[in-house]
Amino acid sequence: MRARPTIIDVAHLAGVSKTTVSRVVNGELDKVSEDTLGKVQRAIDSLGYIQNTIASSLRTDRTNIVMLMIPDITNPFWPEVARGIQDLMGREGYSVVFANNDWIGEHEVEYLYTARRNRLDGLLINPIRVTQEQILASQIPTVIMGLRDGYPDIDMVGSDSYSAAQKALEYLTRLGHQRIGLLLGQSVYSSTHSRLGSYYDFLERSGIPLDERLVVSVTFDNAGGVNGMRRLLELEPHPTAVLASNDLIAIGALHVAAEMGYRIPEDISIMGIDDIYAASVTIPPLTTVRKQKYELGCQAARLLLDRIQSKGPPEPQKVKIPCQLVVRGSTGRAVG
Amino acid sequence: MRARPTIIDVAHLAGVSKTTVSRVVNGELDKVSEDTLGKVQRAIDSLGYIQNTIASSLRTDRTNIVMLMIPDITNPFWPEVARGIQDLMGREGYSVVFANNDWIGEHEVEYLYTARRNRLDGLLINPIRVTQEQILASQIPTVIMGLRDGYPDIDMVGSDSYSAAQKALEYLTRLGHQRIGLLLGQSVYSSTHSRLGSYYDFLERSGIPLDERLVVSVTFDNAGGVNGMRRLLELEPHPTAVLASNDLIAIGALHVAAEMGYRIPEDISIMGIDDIYAASVTIPPLTTVRKQKYELGCQAARLLLDRIQSKGPPEPQKVKIPCQLVVRGSTGRAVG
DNA sequence: CTGAAAGCGCTAACAA
DNA sequence: TTGTTAGCGCTTTCAG
Numbered sequence: 001m002r003a004r005p006t007i008i009d010v011a012h013l014a015g016v017s018k019t020t021v022s023r024v025v026n027g028e029l030d031k032v033s034e035d036t037l038g039k040v041q042r043a044i045d046s047l048g049y050i051q052n053t054i055a056s057s058l059r060t061d062r063t064n065i066v067m068l069m070i071p072d073i074t075n076p077f078w079p080e081v082a083r084g085i086q087d088l089m090g091r092e093g094y095s096v097v098f099a100n101n102d103w104i105g106e107h108e109v110e111y112l113y114t115a116r117r118n119r120l121d122g123l124l125i126n127p128i129r130v131t132q133e134q135i136l137a138s139q140i141p142t143v144i145m146g147l148r149d150g151y152p153d154i155d156m157v158g159s160d161s162y163s164a165a166q167k168a169l170e171y172l173t174r175l176g177h178q179r180i181g182l183l184l185g186q187s188v189y190s191s192t193h194s195r196l197g198s199y200y201d202f203l204e205r206s207g208i209p210l211d212e213r214l215v216v217s218v219t220f221d222n223a224g225g226v227n228g229m230r231r232l233l234e235l236e237p238h239p240t241a242v243l244a245s246n247d248l249i250a251i252g253a254l255h256v257a258a259e260m261g262y263r264i265p266e267d268i269s270i271m272g273i274d275d276i277y278a279a280s281v282t283i284p285p286l287t288t289v290r291k292q293k294y295e296l297g298c299q300a301a302r303l304l305l306d307r308i309q310s311k312g313p314p315e316p317q318k319v320k321i322p323c324q325l326v327v328r329g330s331t332g333r334a335v336g
Numbered sequence: 337m338r339a340r341p342t343i344i345d346v347a348h349l350a351g352v353s354k355t356t357v358s359r360v361v362n363g364e365l366d367k368v369s370e371d372t373l374g375k376v377q378r379a380i381d382s383l384g385y386i387q388n389t390i391a392s393s394l395r396t397d398r399t400n401i402v403m404l405m406i407p408d409i410t411n412p413f414w415p416e417v418a419r420g421i422q423d424l425m426g427r428e429g430y431s432v433v434f435a436n437n438d439w440i441g442e443h444e445v446e447y448l449y450t451a452r453r454n455r456l457d458g459l460l461i462n463p464i465r466v467t468q469e470q471i472l473a474s475q476i477p478t479v480i481m482g483l484r485d486g487y488p489d490i491d492m493v494g495s496d497s498y499s500a501a502q503k504a505l506e507y508l509t510r511l512g513h514q515r516i517g518l519l520l521g522q523s524v525y526s527s528t529h530s531r532l533g534s535y536y537d538f539l540e541r542s543g544i545p546l547d548e549r550l551v552v553s554v555t556f557d558n559a560g561g562v563n564g565m566r567r568l569l570e571l572e573p574h575p576t577a578v579l580a581s582n583d584l585i586a587i588g589a590l591h592v593a594a595e596m597g598y599r600i601p602e603d604i605s606i607m608g609i610d611d612i613y614a615a616s617v618t619i620p621p622l623t624t625v626r627k628q629k630y631e632l633g634c635q636a637a638r639l640l641l642d643r644i645q646s647k648g649p650p651e652p653q654k655v656k657i658p659c660q661l662v663v664r665g666s667t668g669r670a671v672g
Numbered sequence: 673c674t675g676a677a678a679g680c681g682c683t684a685a686c687a688a
Numbered sequence: 689t690t691g692t693t694a695g696c697g698c699t700t701t702c703a704g
Contacts, residue, residue, distance in 0.1 A: 055697035283619030391681035
């Protein structure tokens with residue numbers, strides 16, 4: 001099997017210099033005459049030459065690859081975000097490497113290191129524990145996905161979780177609910193303060209007294225919803241409505257409630273946040289607040305591209321993506 | 337901001353040659369004395385040196401990056417497969433670039449080209465239209481995911497869709513069903529023959545006469561299920577059970593049926609294939625045949641690693657992963 | 673418009 | 689055990 005042809009082979013065959021071939025390959029056509037262009041292209045075709053981007057990366061210090069680092073692609077929230085990112089980045093000639101950190105801080109640092117070793121051009125990250133300092137030290141153009149404190153100097157884009165929760169709570173009170181349980185997703189290094197803050201703020205504004213027992217910390221998955229909902233239903237009186245930090249939790253809650261014989265929404269209303277696909281197929285289908293996942297990915301990619309190409313203002317961008325209330329069957333008027 | 341230190345800077349500081357540093361960085365510790373090892377490591381730490389894998393790739397002709405090419409990461413089947421792949425490849429030091437071809441043959445070829453330009457070390461692909469010749473010509477070690485004809489010389493791993501369908505049909509006939517509708521997922525360049533063949537074979541073996549109208553070609557998504565199910569329910573008499581090519585289709589079917597007032601499974605049984613997460617949260621939850629998605633990813637990665645590292649036999653491997661019947665609530669005894 | 677020459681940072685013979 | 693040397697394939701001044 002013959003070795004792959006290089007730029008030199010092409011140059012020889014076309015009777016020109018490497019430089020000229022390089023110009024053709026990189027589309028710098030203003031610097032090449034029609035004539036030589038033709039010769040070079042014919043040589044490329046006949047040899048089946050393919051540019052070696054490794055070599056070119058070594059010279060240019062650009063790889064045209066970025067990293068997407070998230071907790072787990074298996075969480076149904078992320079694939080759509082990833083699509084948004086890939087569609088935009090792909091259009092600009094970038095490939096994207098995926099990294100799952102599984103909520104483990106050490107993995108985060110390791111992947112960051114991988115990104116540096118491979119001289120990746122950019123990083124899109126939903127951070128767990130990595131600090132702004134670590135990110136800045138890595139020298140990699142970065143966009144934080146998800147609204148977080150602690151990264152004032154880095155571009156950031158996220159769904160407006162605070163107002164998502166507000167929308168949910170407003171909607172539930174409009175239905176007459178006063179005792180609203182909160183299944184609060186919590187990771188080890190959690191920062192879901194905005195949702196918790198949102199809850200407190202809302203109660204205060206609405207003049208509803210706070211009952212601490214209505215707030216239950218749970219894991220971000222189905223099991224979290226199951227366990228949390230059990231605890232809420234032990235309360236006397238139990239909440240007439242429950243808001244979960246995400247749809248996975250809400251669906252878990254939905255199922256325990258149904259199993260325990262509660263009718264939904266007649267006996268108890270349940271809401272999620274995110275609007276993943278599964279939320280639309282439960283029975284009753286889940287009322288939720290939609291996060292624009294694809295859009296989130298696009299915006300993140302846009303910010304990253306601007307940063308990589310040094311377009312846009314030098315100061316860090318912060319973009320907040322609005323959420324929409326999606327009313328389905330799991331919520332109804334408060335009983336009594 | 338200072339330029340990144342190179343292997344030469346480390347060599348100077350440690351008072352050794354580049355070669356020695358290279359050996360340390362690459363863990364060839366048997367070729368380095370304790371003493372120099374210490375010196376080099378101290379130099380590396382104090383300079384904050386990070387290996388430039390681009391440069392090393394240029395020399396070694398290995399990138400430690402592979403490509404995963406699938407139709408769409410947004411299809412809930414794939415994230416789990418991807419996890420299996422990433423977990424295994426990651427452990428061996430490989431990163432993985434994702435590519436979505438959106439069922440478009442041209443994209444497939446473009447991504448293949450990208451993989452070559454970037455000198456990726458391997459390719460994991462669920463092929464749409466790309467031929468064995470094109471893949472072999474690319475010189476990239478490849479594993480086909482999904483059982484297909486037309487790639488006799490390439491490693492392949494897939495769920496045993498044929499027997500998955502057999503299991504489903506057997507189960508349904510055991511419940512007394514004789515008129516079984518088939519919602520057959522079909523892409524433009526489709527190759528779901530195995531599932532169709534499985535259906536014909538089964539009818540023949542069971543002595544059930546074939547009614548062509550019971551086989552409906554649909555797209556691989558929710559909408560496919562919706563449209564296909566409408567057609568099946570127009571039949572007189574309509575089927576007492578319906579098997580769909582995947583869960584997305586089945587869930588679509590489930591919803592139309594429910595909307596049209598059919599009780600499930602009392603009036604009609606519905607089954608899917610795959611066992612995606614959403615299948616477990618519908619009401620009734622979907623009876624299905626589970627494909628071991630994570631396992632599939634692991635096996636694919638294993639084959640690719642063996643191929644890359646030239647372990648294992650030179651002849652192409654073909655591995656078939658068994659499926660399991662998962663009985664849930666959407667199926668019941670045939671009426672009448 | 674074209675080309676010569678100098679590297680990018682690293683690894684792999686080959687010597688010592 | 690260590691170092692010398694010669695590139696890997698490409699881009700980028702700089703001169704013509």
